[in-house]
Structure formats: C-alpha cells, structure tokens
Amino acid sequence: MKHLKTGLVSAIAALAVTAGAVQAETVEFMNWVSAEETGKEKMTAMADSFKEATGNEVDLQGYAWGDMNKNYVLRARSKTLPNVGQSQGRLLPIIAGIPEMQDFNEIFGKDKLAEMFPASFLAAGEIDGKQLGLPWIGGTIGWVANQEVLDAAGITEMPETVEEFKAALIQVRDNVPNSVPLGLATKNHNSIVLDYITWLWTFGGDVMVDGKPAVNSPEAVAALSFLTDAVSERLAAPEIDRPDARRLFAQGATAFYLDAPLARTFARKFSGRDMEIDPAVKPIKAPVLNAGDDPVSVSWGHLIVAFGDEAPAADSPAMQWVMHLLSNEQLVGYAVNQSVLPTTNAALESEEVKADTYLTEWAAATVAPRRNTIASMEKGAEVSAVIGEEFQAAILGQKTAEEAANDMQSRLEGVLAE
Amino acid sequence: MSSDATSLPDGTEFRPSPHARRGGLKAGDARFGVMLLLPALLAFGLIVLSPFIQALAMSFYKYTISTPEPVFVGLKNYGKLLSDPTVRASFVTTAIYVFFTTSFSITLGLAWAIILNEPFKGRTAIRGLSLIPWIMPATVSAFIYGWIFNSRYGLLNAIGKELGLIEYPVAWLADPTGAMVAVVMTKVWLSIPLFMSFFLAGLQSMDREQIEAARVDGAGNWHVLKDHIFPHLRPVFLVVVVLGMIGNLQQFDSIYAMTGGGPVRATSVLSVEVYRRAFEQWDIGMAATVGVLWVATILPPAYFYLRQLMKGAE
Numbered sequence: 001m002k003h004l005k006t007g008l009v010s011a012i013a014a015l016a017v018t019a020g021a022v023q024a025e026t027v028e029f030m031n032w033v034s035a036e037e038t039g040k041e042k043m044t045a046m047a048d049s050f051k052e053a054t055g056n057e058v059d060l061q062g063y064a065w066g067d068m069n070k071n072y073v074l075r076a077r078s079k080t081l082p083n084v085g086q087s088q089g090r091l092l093p094i095i096a097g098i099p100e101m102q103d104f105n106e107i108f109g110k111d112k113l114a115e116m117f118p119a120s121f122l123a124a125g126e127i128d129g130k131q132l133g134l135p136w137i138g139g140t141i142g143w144v145a146n147q148e149v150l151d152a153a154g155i156t157e158m159p160e161t162v163e164e165f166k167a168a169l170i171q172v173r174d175n176v177p178n179s180v181p182l183g184l185a186t187k188n189h190n191s192i193v194l195d196y197i198t199w200l201w202t203f204g205g206d207v208m209v210d211g212k213p214a215v216n217s218p219e220a221v222a223a224l225s226f227l228t229d230a231v232s233e234r235l236a237a238p239e240i241d242r243p244d245a246r247r248l249f250a251q252g253a254t255a256f257y258l259d260a261p262l263a264r265t266f267a268r269k270f271s272g273r274d275m276e277i278d279p280a281v282k283p284i285k286a287p288v289l290n291a292g293d294d295p296v297s298v299s300w301g302h303l304i305v306a307f308g309d310e311a312p313a314a315d316s317p318a319m320q321w322v323m324h325l326l327s328n329e330q331l332v333g334y335a336v337n338q339s340v341l342p343t344t345n346a347a348l349e350s351e352e353v354k355a356d357t358y359l360t361e362w363a364a365a366t367v368a369p370r371r372n373t374i375a376s377m378e379k380g381a382e383v384s385a386v387i388g389e390e391f392q393a394a395i396l397g398q399k400t401a402e403e404a405a406n407d408m409q410s411r412l413e414g415v416l417a418e
Numbered sequence: 419m420s421s422d423a424t425s426l427p428d429g430t431e432f433r434p435s436p437h438a439r440r441g442g443l444k445a446g447d448a449r450f451g452v453m454l455l456l457p458a459l460l461a462f463g464l465i466v467l468s469p470f471i472q473a474l475a476m477s478f479y480k481y482t483i484s485t486p487e488p489v490f491v492g493l494k495n496y497g498k499l500l501s502d503p504t505v506r507a508s509f510v511t512t513a514i515y516v517f518f519t520t521s522f523s524i525t526l527g528l529a530w531a532i533i534l535n536e537p538f539k540g541r542t543a544i545r546g547l548s549l550i551p552w553i554m555p556a557t558v559s560a561f562i563y564g565w566i567f568n569s570r571y572g573l574l575n576a577i578g579k580e581l582g583l584i585e586y587p588v589a590w591l592a593d594p595t596g597a598m599v600a601v602v603m604t605k606v607w608l609s610i611p612l613f614m615s616f617f618l619a620g621l622q623s624m625d626r627e628q629i630e631a632a633r634v635d636g637a638g639n640w641h642v643l644k645d646h647i648f649p650h651l652r653p654v655f656l657v658v659v660v661l662g663m664i665g666n667l668q669q670f671d672s673i674y675a676m677t678g679g680g681p682v683r684a685t686s687v688l689s690v691e692v693y694r695r696a697f698e699q700w701d702i703g704m705a706a707t708v709g710v711l712w713v714a715t716i717l718p719p720a721y722f723y724l725r726q727l728m729k730g731a732e
Contacts, residue, residue, distance in 0.1 A: 070697045073483060094483060094700065097484050187592075187678075238589040239568075239589040379699075385698065389683060392592075392680065392681050393682050396593070396594075396682070
C-alpha cells in the first residue's frame with residue numbers, strides 16, 4: 001500500500017511537471033529593435049525578465065526596419081505570422097489589411113486601454129475603429145542641432161526663421177571643413193518624403209489640398225527651390241539617407257537634421273563617446289518662414305501589433321508579453337535608453353522620464369505635430385516613389401524646381417486617379 | 419503467320435521471347451532515359467515551371483496589399499505597363515546595362531585569359547587568385563564598390579583630391595552616368611573570372627605551333643588574334659555572349675545594393691522594377707506582369723543558346 005501511495009504521488013508529481021513544461025510557450029516577437037545595435041541588449045534583457053516572471057520564452061525575430069512590412073506581408077501569405085510584432089505608426093495602414101491582425105479593444109477592452117494610454121498616443125494605432133496597434137514609444141520627428149558644430153562655426157544663437165537657418169548653414173559650410181551642414185535626406189524615397197513634407201509645411205504648402213495633389217503650388221515650388229539651392233550651394237549633399245545623416249551628425253560634420261528623439265541614442269552610439277556627447281545634442285524648434293509662424297513637426301511612434309486566427313485571451317503568453325513590454329519596470333528604462341517618450345500614463349508620470357531634460361526639451365520644441373498623411377494613403381508607396389524621384393531630379397539638376405514640381409503634380413494626379 | 423511472329427529480311431519467321439520488352443531495345447533505352455531525366459524534370463517543374471505559371475496567371479490579376487483576394491483584370495496590367503513611360507525607360511536602362519556589362523566582361527575576360535595562357539612565374543597562383551571576385555557574394559562586391567564610389571569616404575574621391583583633380587568630393591552614385599558606370603564596373607569585375615575561364619579553356623585546346631608558325635611568317639599580335647585566336651574561339655564566343663547576356667539580364671543584387679535603382683531611375687533595370695512593384699509598391703499583379711515581360715526578353719538569347727547546344731550535341 002505504501003508503495004502504491006508513493007507511486008501515485010510520483011506519478012502526480014511527474015504529471016504536474018509535464019503539464020508545467022507543456023504550458024511554457026514561446027512567443028514570437030518580430031521587431032527591428034533587436035536587429036539594431038542600439039537596442040539589441042535592452043530587448044534581450046526584456047525577454048529574459050519575461051522568462052523569469054512567467055516561465056515563457058520570447059523568440060526575438062529581428063529584421064531591418066525597412067524589411068518589416070515586406071516580411072509581414074510575405075509571412076501572412078505563407079501563414080507564418082508571429083504572435084506579436086512591432087510596427088511604425090505611419091506604416092501601420094500598409095499592414096492593416098492583413099486579416100490575422102488583432103483588435104486590442106477585443107482583447108483588453110476599450111476602457112482599460114483608454115485608462116492606460118493618453119488618447120493622442122492611442123489614436124496612432126487606431127484604424128477604422130479597431131485598435132490594431134498599441135502605442136509603445138512615441139514622440140515626434142523634429143529638428144536636432146549639434147551644439148559642438150555650431151560652436152565651431154561661431155553660431156551663438158539658434159536660428160528661428162528659414163532665413164536665419166540658411167545663414168547658419170552657410171556659416172557652418174564656411175567654417176567647418178568637410179562638413180555637410182544640413183543632413184537632408186536625398187537618397188531613399190521614404191526618407192526624402194519626410195524631409196520634403198516638413199519643408200513643404202514650413203513654406204505653407206501641403207501634398208494634398210481638398211483631396212487633390214497640390215505639389216506645384218507656389219509654396220511647394222518655393223520649398224523645392226530652397227532645397228535645390230541648398231544642395232547646389234553645398235549646404236546639403238546628394239547620396240544621404242537618414243542613417244548617413246545620423247553618422248555625420250555624431251561625427252561632428254552635420255549641424256542640423258530631422259529625426260525622432262532617438263537622435264541622442266544614435267549620436268551616443270555613432271560618435272563612440274556614449275553619454276559624453278549628450279550636451280551637444282539639442283532639440284530645436286523647426287525654422288519658420290515668418291517670425292510668429294508655428295514650427296512644424298511630424299507625429300511619430302512605434303506600435304505593438306498582434307496576429308492570430310482569433311483574438312488571443314488577455315492572459316495568453318503573447319498578451320502577457322505585450323503587457324510586460326508596457327509595464328513601468330520595462331517601459332521606462334527602455335524609453336529613456338532609447339531617448340524617446342514612453343506611451344503609458346504611468347510611465348509618463350515616472351520620475352526617470354520627468355528628470356530627462358532632453359526629453360522635456362524635445363517635447364517643448366515640437367508642439368502640435370502633424371500626421372504624415374502620405375504613409376496612410378492606399379497608394380502611399382507609389383506617391384512616395386513619385387515624390388522621391390522628382391525631388392531627386394530637382395536636386396541633381398536634371399530639372400528646375402518648377403519643372404520637377406509640375407511633373408510631380410501630373411504624375412501624382414495619374415497615380416491617384418487609377 | 420501468327421500475329422506475334424516477326425519476319426526477318428530473308429523471309430524466315432521468328433517468335434520473340436514472351437519476356438521481351440515492348441518496342442525492343444530502343445524503347446527500353448528511351449524509357450531508361452526518361453527515368454534518368456525524371457528527377458531533373460520534377461525539380462524543374464516544381465522550382466521553375468510552377469512558379470512561372472503562377473506568375474503568368476497572376477499577371478492577369480489585380481493583387482495589391484489592399485485586395486485580400488486577387489481580382490481578374492485580363493490584359494489590363496499589360497496595357498498599363500506598356501503605356502507607362504517608366505517601364506519603357508526600364509527596358510532602355512536594361513539594354514544599356516546588358517550591352518556594356520557583356521561587352522566589357524568579354525573583352526577583359528579574353529584579355530586576361532590570353533595573359534594567363536602565357537607561361538610566366540606564378541601563373542598558377544594568379545589564375546587561382548583571379549577567381550576571387552567570382553567566389554565572392556555579389557552583395558559584398560557591391561558594398562566594396564559602393565565604398566569606392568562613396569562621396570564622402572570613397573577611394574575614388576580620395577585619389578581625385580590627392581591628385582588635385584577635384585576640389586570637392588563628387589557624389590558619383592548620385593549622378594545618373596556615375597551610378598550606371600559604377601553598377602556596370604561591379605558586374606564586370608564579378609564576371610571577368612567566369613569569362614576568363616571559358617576563354618582560357620578554349621585557348622588551351624589551341625595548337626601553339628600554329629601561332630608560332632604565323633609569327634615566323636611575320637604575323638604581328640593583331641593578326642595572330644584576328645586570324646588564329648578569334649576563329650579558334652568562335653564557339654566559345656557564342657556560348658559566352660549568350661550566357662553573359664542572360665546573366666546580365668537577370669542581375670539584381672549588386673544593382674539594388676549599390677543604388678536601389680536610382681538616382682531617379684537611372685539604374686532601374688527590369689529586375690529592380692519587379693522588386694519595386696512587388697515589395698515597395700505592394701502590387702504583386704503588376705510585378706508579375708513586369709516579370710513576364712522580363713522573361714520574354716530573356717527567351718530569345720536563351721533559345722539561341724539552347725539551339726547552339728543542341729547543334730553541338732548533334
């Protein structure tokens with residue numbers, strides 16, 4: 001009898017262990033942070049702490065930022081989508097058509113999400129009433145200046161108007177050898193579009209007015225002429241993409257460029273000086289055409305998305321991982337490490353975030369950001385390609401700014417009429 | 419005469435063995451040949467033919483990221499593409515790229531083969547080293563050349579500035595001609611070893627006494643090349659030109675890694691156009707249509723090549 005009891009206890013224990021082993025699951029998390037040097041370590045630490053807390057593993061599937069959407073689409077067609085993924089706010093509309101995308105309102109409930117996030121951040125992940133993305137980190141795309149380069153050029157005050165901005169660029173060109181004063185994106189269509197619309201807004205224009213292209217308006221031509229002149233006067237250079245601008249900025253060759261608040265983290269990494277470079281990285285207000293105009297900036301943020309044939313339970317390992325990423329313990333450290341704002345109310349209220357003057361300066365410099373409407377258009381990729389090509393044709397001198405603007409207009413009309 | 423009996427030419431009848439194969443030895447050989455061919459045919463069907471048929475079918479559909487299911491549109495994609503000036507420009511760009519890469523690869527490959535056919539110390543080592551560009555992945559070569567042509571840190575600008583030829587760095591890859599020169603140079607560098615190997619094999623089968631006799635008769639280098647080497651290498655030329663054209667028509671990785679098809683569309687050959695349509699504009703139907711047209715451009719040289727091979731086999 002004693003042996004029987006011992007046998008039963010052992011069998012139950014073995015079953016319990018086996019059941020425990022079966023319950024431990026692996027969550028697939030497709031993201032670009034773990035593929036980048038600047039975030040790899042932090043991401044691995046978050047996966048390790050998740051395993052410690054829940055016993056579940058996270059398979060960090062890192063891809064280059066530019067390959068994310070392509071991989072989502074290909075994996076959707078081969079039915080191999082991950083449980084959870086990362087997406088850029090402005091690129092969410094491209095993958096929103098994937099049928100396996102899950103609505104977080106159904107998983108966690110709308111009220112809980114409204115309590116957890118500020119409405120402005122939550123809106124970045126909402127499409128047609130569905131919460132397809134949960135905000136992870138957020139902020140804006142705005143101007144950043146290298147104080148050391150400005151000092152070397154003898155610039156004592158930050159430029160506020162476009163005229164002052166150009167004068168500062170000329171001063172940098174003439175006083176800092178081998179410099180590219182403005183880190184204007186001139187190589188990659190997706191990067192070009194961001195710089196182009198920022199300048200277009202600065203000059204008072206817009207890509208679409210009343211639902212129609214308006215890229216050959218006088219304001220648009222003036223913006224394109226300004227950028228064309230900047231290249232021909234060696235204030236900016238052809239063959240520059242955002243990563244190039246980040247490196248030039250970190251190496252003291254570029255005075256100004258457009259980026260997300262991540263700019264400080266890139267500067268730390270690419271300068272090889274880590275936090276020593278922090279005082280040189282200054283968020284500044286966008287130059288305005290006329291004194292008193294509102295400085296422009298673009299909404300920006302990273303989102304968390306979920307996939308599955310049906311909505312996962314809120315306590316499923318995949319959703320536990322989502323909540324782990326958004327917990328104060330993980331999110332605050334991650335956001336500060338990446339030099340960006342966290343998106344939950346609790347994290348925004350944390351002492352660590354409030355004490356980071358860079359983040360508060362960034363927020364002050366980029367008030368009232370606008371949405372990049374091109375990315376959310378159904379034909380956003382084609383529109384970006386047309387803008388990128390005509391922009392390049394203008395800055396390379398193949399066309400005048402006016403010719404390029406007119407060609408851009410007629411090509412966009414053609415693309416959008418289809 | 420019974421139905422299964424066979425007559426010999428002298429009129430005598432014989433009855434084949436009941437175990438004899440139907441159709442005789444010839445048919446048996448043919449069946450064995452088919453069996454040998456079967457694995458290759460299966461692989462071809464699965465890896466090449468089936469995707470091509472799918473792509474061909476897809477070219478009659480509208481299938482974008484916003485259409486969950488493909489929508490049949492008939493020949494609309496073809497009509498749209500053929501009236502699109504950017505696609506027509508891609509055909510011209512492809513023709514320029516193929517012409518220059520093929521001609522330079524052949525000329526330099528032949529020149530290098532002639533040099534390596536001459537006896538000199540260290541020839542074997544140099545022959546081996548010459549194969550390095552061929553062994554190296556095309557993307558790695560593209561990055562090497564990308565750095566050579568880089569406007570800021572590039573070797574070309576450093577030399578130019580050192581020699582006082584340029585005052586400011588030149589953005590070679592941002593210039594349509596510079597970008598085309600760079601992608602052509604990269605492909606030529608990649609192709610020379612292969613072409614050199616073909617020509618070297620051809621040259622080694624040549625009777626050296628024939629050249630020595632020509633030299634005794636007073637023939638110079640040009641005449642030796644024109645009257646002896648070129649005629650001897652004619653079959654090699656045929657294979658190399660056609661294979662080179664097919665390979666260059668298919669080239670994608672080095673071009674995309676160096677220029678992404680730009681600046682503007684200066685290096686946007688057909689392979690890049692397919693990629694852009696499929697993975698940048700998410701228009702799979704149009705990408706398939708460009709792909710079908712691209713295959714159509716590869717078919718004539720491929721047909722010519724196969725015909726030459728069959729002729730050789732006969």
